[in-house]
Amino acid sequence: MATAHQAPGETRPGGRTARTRQAVLTAVFAELDDGGFASLTMEKVAQRSGIHVATLYRRWRSVEGLVCELLTDLSGSVPLPDNGNLPDDLRALAHSITAFYGEGRISRLIEAVVSAAARDPQAAAVLRSFFEERLPLAGRMVERAVERGELPPETDPIEVMSALGAPFYYRILIARRPVDAALADSTATAVWAAARAGAYAGTAHGPVDDATGP
Template identity: 35%
Template sequence: MTESRNPADAGTPISRGIGARRRVLRAALDVLDERGLAGFTMEAVARRAGASKATLYRHWSSSGALLVDAMDATFQPLPIPDTGRVEADVAQVLTAFVALLGHPRFPRLLAAFIDAAERDPALGSLHAELTRRRREPLLVVLTRARDRGQLPAGLDPDLTVDLLAAPFFYRRFVAHRPIPPTLVTEVIARVLDIRPPE
């Protein structure tokens, strides 16, 4: 996204470059956290960021687009590791993911998305897109390992991502049980059928 140089933007924080963009994204998360998805409007974010609504619309076509950007910018897409050992790569991604579940804001936002998605199909699609992005690193790691012959040729990478990621969501949001540090290794051992080092 290029920064606008339109003189009409003079004085609006968004035109001051990367720092201003970050400020809008941070304001977006603040609004989301405080008001929930129902209260997430361009107007509310503009007010919070000290920018005009028109300025925000020049950079984001909709409140949905802004929301996706804000989530991505705050909860960085996990890097794709390549240690040469598939179980180590998967462990890195899952460990980063467990850390995300311990973030002060992320679980509450995710729970709000889960609830809102049941009542609003547009928010459901948005949530699906956010999840798709979060699945990507694990999908790359598994597909690559399969193509390298480190995993069975018949392995379904998509189902495997479900099997690896789902227990952490389930423990956190449904069962409300603790996630011990050993759970990453245990899940990997069961799902990939690779024994953890003794």
């Protein structure tokens, strides 16, 4: 996207730009803790981080831009497993996601990002591009499973990874209860069984459409 947003990776680690970015993201996280997304302002982040508010507007454009970059930054800490078999990889990733969103302030952050996306096309684009970057990386575990013959060859890695993530976002955003280890186990078991049954192997395995709409 050709926008004023600072994409991850555009900063040089250790440089002044990277230090500014880190100070700002730390301040955003602290402000979210204090007052949530509703009361987050560029001015508060400027005050807490010691970075000029003009710099914030120039690089991140809006509070939406700030929370999206914070999510991108934090999610880099979720490891992508490679245990040699897909059931173990799915369970490991599901438990890592649980640990990640098990922190209340991170589940509030995803709420803030989704809210931002609902109101601001720019934030929506950032959210979409975040998952478009992240899912193919995670999907490598599915490609390896297909290579090992564990799954049908036409299995779509993005669909499998979306299915692994979906129950966590449902739990946080819709059911509005904390994620837990039982959800991780249930989700990993479910995705494995579904992938084996060809649910993510596209039209080749899809049942014929019928007229069941309301």
